[in-house]
Amino acid sequence: MQKYWAKTPQWLKKLFPAGLVWDVPDTGEPTIYLTFDDGPHPTATPFVLDQLAAYNAKASFFCVGNNVSEYPEVFDRIKAEGHAPGNHTYNHLNGWHTDNDTYLSNINKANELIGASLFRPPYGRIRLSQIRKLRQAHPQWRVVMWDVLSGDFDTTITPEQCLHNVISNVQPGSIIVFHDSDKAWPRLSDTLPKVLEYCAQQDWQLKALP
Secondary structure (H helix, E strand, O other), rough: OOOOEEEOOHHHHHHHHOOEEEEEEOOOOOOEEEEEEOOOOOOOOHHHHHEEEEEEOEEEEEOOOOHHHHHHHHHHHHOOOOOEEEOOOOOOOOOHOOOOHHHHHEEEEEEEHOOEEOOHHHHHOOOOHHHHHHHHHHHOOOOOOOOOOOOOOOOOOHHHHHHHHHOOOOOOOOOEEEOOOOOOOHHHHHHHHHHHHHHHHHOOOOOOOO
C-alpha cells in the first residue's frame, strides 16, 4: 500500500517555506476548493466538468502540459466553464529526481500552453532550491499544495475508502486533491459525485482557487 497522509499534518506544512498554499483562510462563507491533477483526460475530465456543472461548482485543474497538447479541446472547455487552470509541469516531473534547470525549463514549457499563475509540483515533491528559482522566474505565481488527499490514485483502496479519506478530513478552507487520470478513474468516478453531494448538504461553497 502506498504511504501518504489523507490529511496533511501541520508539522509537515511548517517544514516547507512560507508562502506555499495548503488551505485558504476563512472568506466569510464556508468554502471548499476542489483540485484535479494530471489532466486533461478525454474521459475523466469531461466527467468531472459535467459533475461540477450539476452543482454549479468551480474547481482548479493542475494540468500536465503534454496532456494539454494532446487534448486541447478538453483544456479549452476547462477554461470556458470558468474553472482555474494550473501548471503541473510538462511531463509530470518529480522535482526530487530532476535537476533545477531542467525542472524550471519543463515548467516554462508547460506555461506556454497553460498560461496560469498557479503551480503544483507533481507528487508534492519539490526542492527548496526549485521553489526559490520558480519564485525568481515567476514572482506572481502561487505554489499550491493541499490539505486533503483523496487517495484516488491508490489502486489498493476502494472507492468507499477514498470517500472516507475526504469526508472525514474536509473542513471549510480545505484544498482537496483528486486526479482526472486513467489510474484514478475507478475511484474518482464513484467518489466525486458523493463528495459534491456531501458539500451541498453542508451548504459549503465550491470555488476555484483565488
